[in-house]
Amino acid sequence: MMAHMPLRAIRAILFDKDGTLVDFNRTWFGISKELARRSAGGDEAKARALLEEGGYDWEAKRFRANSVIAAGTVEDVVDLWHPDASEADRAALIREYNDYCVSEGARAAVAIDGLQGALEALRREGYLLGIATNDSEAGARATAEALGLTNLFHTFIGYDTALRPKPHPDPVHHFARATGLEAWNIAMVGDNPHDMETARAADAGYAIGVLSGNSSREVLEPLADAVLPSVADLPAFLASSNKRPVIEKVRT
Template identity: 50%
Template sequence: MMAIKAILFDKDGTLVDFNATWFAVGDHLALEAAGGDRAEANVLMERAGYDFAAGKFRADSVFAAGTNAEIVDCWYPLASATERRERVAHFDEVTAVEGAARAVALPGIIDALSALHASGFRLAVATNDSTQGAERTLATLGVSQLFEAAYGYDAVANPKPAPDVIVAFADMAGLKPSEIAMVGDNNHDMETGRAAGAGLRVAVLSGTGTRATLEPLAHVVLGSIAELPGYLNGR
């Protein structure tokens, strides 16, 4: 295995607390899609992956791992092409503004990112949120200066789980995919790493994924990225 020189992080569930950040935003959009009908909004939330009994989003569900375009397709299946484009643009704007404004950093991530940056690792974010949403969230968390790039689903031809984000980061950084670690909380992240030939696939349990769902595709499973500096320094 080649030395890891760069790290590509998923955003939601990896850098920010997924449920604390996204339930209110998703519920607002679902209520809008349901025309104000509370019961129908709950149905839409469940369809997109929210488990009301457990009080959290299901691992690898549309809301947990998909793009805004996929959520629009889930909630507006009869929309025309024009309506779909307008809805996706609206979702991108709402999630970029509200998602960033409500972003709750996971415990220990600021110190971990600072330590990784200080150790010489090149850092970037790859999310199935929009690029604008990713950039705003990094600014809200106060860590923009630690990252070289942010890739949303709209920054590449094919979003995760396709390999495009890793290939784009590798090209930008002048690295091979095998020199990049992919870090995330769901299998879209692990599948992206595998498809691109990333040198290391790190799953974290701080988001929607579980050890049972993540372990088959990950090289290592950590509690959160707070453990990542110690793991990389001990490899």
């Protein structure tokens, strides 16, 4: 897919969190397994089945791209595993899952190799950085704090921040308002198709897929303007434009 904006138009970068900034499988398998065990009342076979239903491929030992656990919200997981819950029980489960994910997601977070150096390089070049995750905003902030990255980010957006989560355009539009930029000044970076779909729905300037998460190049390439091995490669990719960001809208 051809980019509809040149790289020199990009002034801010909105990152997915899990699979993009942190290693999804190493960070979230244990957390998801514990939540599945709770949902199954301690029945290990049922917990295993719930994990598979949520998107874990036991043979490949990883979560499938765009699966409920890999790409959905806590609300999506609760609805999948507790379809008959009453409204009150559903709300209580969402609170319980959110609280657990905030604390354990931060404690277990494993950064993608080269992450801090890449983010620092992008900030030195003047890019504004944000996180848009289908985790909660509190979860995004807690993970950034645990990894010592909080001061590098301008904005944190969870599924509970904007009106609608990814793949809707709302996270990009929220970031645009927060930074005072236009959507076409923003590059969206993520490891799942829904990240690329968010960029397209919002008319973001660039959609960049990374292979550090759960999606293959074959899955991402039809949706992305570029596919990189990881965010560690992003500074060099953006520098390839060899131009300062521009303020006027230029379409190719």
